[in-house]
Amino acid sequence: MTTKEFVKNFYQEKQNILSSSFDTQSESRTLVSTKIEELKLNDIENEKLKKIISYLLDDTFYTILLGLDGSASIGASQETFKIYDEEDKLISESGDLEGYAYEYFHESKLETENSKCDFIAQIHLKKENEGGRKNYVKSDYRCQLVFNFDDYQTSARQIYIGTDYAFPGDIMNAEIDILSQEYFHGKLKSGMGFKLYENSQLIGSGKIIKLVNKKLNKT
Known part of the structure; x- marks a missing residue:
């Protein structure tokens, strides 16, 4: 062994x-x-x-x-x-x-070894009294994502790892697919932070744990 x-x-x-x-x-x-x-x-x-x-x-x-x-x-x-x-x-x-x-x-290695997403991230959803959502969201949830190095906003699909629900205040790992892949080619790396929005409301934040889509990797 x-x-x-x-x-x-x-x-x-x-x-x-x-x-x-x-x-x-x-x-x-x-x-x-x-x-x-x-x-x-x-x-x-x-x-x-x-x-x-x-x-x-x-x-x-x-x-x-x-x-x-x-x-x-x-x-x-x-x-x-x-x-x-x-x-x-x-x-x-x-x-x-x-x-x-x-x-x-x-880092949810077992669940994500064969993942086809763009990257694995740790996500922290804000509590309601911090300005976050009032209700939970289900896996496959989509919202807007903005990386800390840029103002460009893209849609992000989130598949939660080990759970079907995410509640305000939760910290969990998720598989993330972003809509504007070409814009971010060669710009992302592990440890990079981002913010999550619903329209203009900041509902959470996160950081990249592992890049899966190699085209996004910052060289």
Whole structure:
């Protein structure tokens, strides 16, 4: 097993736990799913709870991996470990896990490895009391996008990763397709910021995590 496969397995286990926690149909359903069903939440409330649990699992698994990597504490102890597979092959030693852990738990690597979008971005929607939207939006939502280096406005289609809804105040990753691709050829790079508008209303902001459309890459 490689270091990457080791981290990927942790991420897939996180996804399995999240899925089983909201599975109400399986004969071997979990106690967590039973307790969640007893809350009698509507679809929107259920989605909000699912996102909270997903954030918690991300933080938990990421912290464990960094603890095994020696870059975070486990309990009150911070140590370095060497991890071997059953064939006594070294999987990781100090410093090997952190990069892959960040890619899977913060950059949605598994969900976007085969993406055909223009870029992957982290998006922050403003709360209503900050001037943002009053209501949630569904995945495949379109609004106007303006990069911080330019005043040019383009339409942006957003496919949210790991959820079908985005609520005011949320921070989530999304696959982004922009309308005016040719205008931005050779102008974009990872880490670049942008703002999101509905007409003249500023509803959120974001930054590019990963460029997928190589024509947009700033050289």
